Structures are given as structure tokens and as C-alpha cells.
Amino acid sequence: MSKVYVIGTCDTKEAELAYAKTLIEAQGVAAVLVDVGTREAGKAPDVTAAEVAAHHPQGAAAVLGLDDRGKAVAGMAQALARFLATRNDIGAVLGLGGSGNTALVTEGMRSLPIGTPKLMVSTVASGNVAPYVGPNDIAMMYSVVDVAGINAISRQVIGNAAHAAAGMAKWRVPAGAGDKPAIGMTMFGVTTACCTMVREALEAEHDVFTFHATGTGGQSMEKLADSGLVKGLIDITTTEVPDLLMGGVFPCTEDRFGAVARTRLPYVGSVGACDMVNFGAKETVPAKYQGRNLYVHNPQVTLMRTTPEENKAIGEWIAAKLNRCEGQVRFLLPLGGVSAIDAPGKPFHDPEASAALFAAIRATLVQTPSRRLIELPHNINDPAFAAAVVQHYREIA
Known part of the structure; x- marks a missing residue:
């Protein structure tokens, strides 16, 4: 069955990511919480940061345990793209986060084929999103408030995004009967x-x-x-x-x-x-x-x-x-x-x-x-x- 991959840094956004996963599962759609944090391990992700980092061409050591956060985030983004390429059950991808998370998760999203649903809830989605989206069908949703805890605003925005991702994964677009090559x-x-x-x-x-x-x-x-x-x-x-x-x-x-x-x-x-x-x-x-x-x-x-x-x-x-x-x-x-x-x-x-x-x-x-x-x-x-x-x-x- 197709699953929604909920992706973000569990060292800073685990509550928000878990909230989105809960809402997706409540719609009868399977969800997978993927941790791409580079500092501390999440408490209960379905896929740990170490598992993702192991997909880096030079191994997890090129991603985790680095003093240079920028280099660690860039390495994790590369590892995420390679990790997603190994999965055959992706129904949709939902990302949550600020500028660093957005750069990281959207790099992974850009590696996926056109037509695979991709939705990024981001603090930078009201600005120039071309570097994050590129030539891809990534939907950017402005978070309004920072993705920093569940409050009256973030609950609604993240909830809407979770329901949208669940719907896209559950209801696939049928091929047109008269489609030509x-x-x-x-x-x-x-x-x-x-x-x-x-x-x-x-x-x-x-x-x-x-x-x-x-x-x-x-x-x-x-x-x-x-x-x-x-x-x-x-x-x-x-x-x-x-x-x-x-x-x-x-x-x-x-x-x-x-x-x-x-x-x-x-x-x-x-x-x-x-x-x-x-x-x-x-x-x-x-x-x-x-x-x-x-x-x-x-x-x-x-x-x-x-x-x-x-x-x-x-x-x-x-x-x-x-x-x-x-x-x-x-x-x-x-x-x-x-x-x-x-x-x-x-x-x-x-x-x-x-x-x-x-x-x-x-x-x-x-x-x-x-x-x-x-x-x-x-x-x-x-x-x-x-x-x-x-x-x-x-x-x-």
C-alpha cells in the first residue's frame, strides 16, 4: 500500500511531525516518520537519522557527528535523495520545517518523479521558492508561524497539510482513456x-x-x-x-x-x-x-x-x-x-x-x-x- 513519508528533523520538530503522522493515519492511510536530524536522534521515528545517513555515498560519518552544521545538512540532503530512491511504497511526501529543513527535504523531493505528490510546509514558502522547487511539482505551504510547537495556528496549518497529503496518497489520479504518447x-x-x-x-x-x-x-x-x-x-x-x-x-x-x-x-x-x-x-x-x-x-x-x-x-x-x-x-x-x-x-x-x-x-x-x-x-x-x-x-x- 502507498504510504505518506513524513520527513523532518526529529531533534527539533518531532512533536509536529508526529502530529501530522497521527492525522494521516486517522484517514486510513499508512504513514512513515523519517528523521533527518543531524544533532540528536529522535525518540520514535520509523526511520532513524542514522538509517538515512547510511545512504550517503561516503557513509553516515559524512553526515552525523560533524561540527559544521551546514555540511551536515547538505550531506543529509544527499543521503535523503538516495534513501527515497530505494523505496517502492511512496504515495506522497510531506515535509515540515524552517529554511534548513526546507532545503534538506526539498532536495529529496526533487529526486522523485513528476506526479509523486510532494508537499512542504515551510516558514519560507511565502518568498522566492524557486531554489527549493526548481522544475518539480512540489507544493509549498506557508506555515504562517514557525514550526515550533503545536498551537492554534500550527495545528490548523499542519493539519490541513496532513489531510492533503493523505488525500493525494489515497486517491490516485486515473490515466486518461485517450492519452496519446x-x-x-x-x-x-x-x-x-x-x-x-x-x-x-x-x-x-x-x-x-x-x-x-x-x-x-x-x-x-x-x-x-x-x-x-x-x-x-x-x-x-x-x-x-x-x-x-x-x-x-x-x-x-x-x-x-x-x-x-x-x-x-x-x-x-x-x-x-x-x-x-x-x-x-x-x-x-x-x-x-x-x-x-x-x-x-x-x-x-x-x-x-x-x-x-x-x-x-x-x-x-x-x-x-x-x-x-x-x-x-x-x-x-x-x-x-x-x-x-x-x-x-x-x-x-x-x-x-x-x-x-x-x-x-x-x-x-x-x-x-x-x-x-x-x-x-x-x-x-x-x-x-x-x-x-x-x-x-x-x-x-
Whole structure:
């Protein structure tokens, strides 16, 4: 039977955690109290802190008994993620705590697949929760008062959270009778035309999930891949890579393309919008870039044209990541331009810069029977390019 894992530090929050567990069990749902405290052992958890800490790659000694609390909490977070990966009965996860607990427990939550219910009652849930949530379906509930004893407010807030977790674990969402195989696709404003044509060509036979390539968008797509919720990836827009390398506001992480390697899902990719780095309003562009070719996309977004040197670095980075991917990979180069504004007469048309990008990918990508580079004379938004994307995806899916 699915169980609710109630997770927190029993050395400081045991009464609150036990209260939540009692309410969950009163709803007829099994609950498991997991201690992730790093100071003193809890009195009666179902899973002790030592048991969790033993899942750290370097053993419990890397977590418990340390003088440095920050290092201990970081170690316990890593151990918790590995511990949760060993469980096959998780119906939901409920966490309670302050900033340290929130950072610790949500790291474990982020390791779980999309769709597994995750609810964090936290003192920091009314602020910027992006570092805790990331591209995951973690629900954050503001505790209002500190999670420090049971009182008239905490009793209600924790009680609501416990009942919500119990309900999510007990009542699973049924699969849709008409669900089609899903595809993840990345899109940006300057690649919308291509993505729209691809989606329209495939949507009769597939659910096409489109992700805005704003850093979190790419992470979300890859999280769905890791969670087994898509059957393939059409990664037309890899603009998050320039932002990572050049300091833009929509960067990917170092794990970009990691899910492609781990899952070996059918993958068709391209270099959409790699002609630009994204910043906020024009006055926020770093001083070192103020003299560059800047294009005001809207009052809140300013685009900077990438140079030949930057494009070389972008191409090498992408190709090196793709070299780790052993599934069916097709990477398409649009030699006629990588975005709507990279075309003759458009503000980012720079053949030398684009040529550097293409040359770096050619030189770095190791082609195999399953990993192929396809070069096309079209702009990325031309109908012929979109048709090629669809054709190559159908061939490998």
C-alpha cells in the first residue's frame, strides 16, 4: 500500500511531525516518520537519522557527528535523495520545517518523479521558492508561524497539510482513456513558427508538451523525461546554453542534455535561438556587453547577438554533451539561420557567427549509426526545416 513519508528533523520538530503522522493515519492511510536530524536522534521515528545517513555515498560519518552544521545538512540532503530512491511504497511526501529543513527535504523531493505528490510546509514558502522547487511539482505551504510547537495556528496549518497529503496518497489520479504518447519540445518566441508547424504535424498522434526555453523550461522537459512521462524529445530551442556560458538570465544547468543520456529517449535537436543571450531590461545588461549588438525584444527582455568566439564555445559545449547520448539522436543544423531574427535583413543576421557555431558542432560531435548530424539549407522557421524535424522524429520514435 502507498504510504505518506513524513520527513523532518526529529531533534527539533518531532512533536509536529508526529502530529501530522497521527492525522494521516486517522484517514486510513499508512504513514512513515523519517528523521533527518543531524544533532540528536529522535525518540520514535520509523526511520532513524542514522538509517538515512547510511545512504550517503561516503557513509553516515559524512553526515552525523560533524561540527559544521551546514555540511551536515547538505550531506543529509544527499543521503535523503538516495534513501527515497530505494523505496517502492511512496504515495506522497510531506515535509515540515524552517529554511534548513526546507532545503534538506526539498532536495529529496526533487529526486522523485513528476506526479509523486510532494508537499512542504515551510516558514519560507511565502518568498522566492524557486531554489527549493526548481522544475518539480512540489507544493509549498506557508506555515504562517514557525514550526515550533503545536498551537492554534500550527495545528490548523499542519493539519490541513496532513489531510492533503493523505488525500493525494489515497486517491490516485486515473490515466486518461485517450492519452496519446507524449513528446517534450522546447520553444522560444523566435522559434515559435517552427515549433507550431512541428506540433500541428504531430499532435494527431502525440501529446506535444511545449516548454518555454527560460532555463526552468528546459529543466522541466528533462525532468519529465527522467520521470518516464514523455516518449521522446524535440529540442528545437537550445538558447539556454548561451545564457549559461555568457551569463544570461535564462540559463540551463550543467546537466542540460543529461536526461537524453540517461533515458536514451528518441531525440531530435537543433540550435534554435543560439544566436542570442537573454537579459532583462536594456539598462540591466552588464556593462561589459553594453557596446554589443543588442535587440530590445520587449521592455523586460533584451537580446544580445552572440559572437563567433561565443558560438564556437556554444557549439563545442552542446556537441560534447550529445556525445554522451547513446540513444537515437538526430541533430539538425539550420544553415539559413537559427532564429526569426537571424536571416538576411534581420538584426541578428551574422553569417560569420553562425558559421562558427556550425563548424564547432561538426568538429566536436562524434557521429555514429545512432547519433547523426543533419545539415539543411533552411532557416529554422522555414516549413522545410519543420518538415525535416517531423520526418526525423518519426524515423527514430
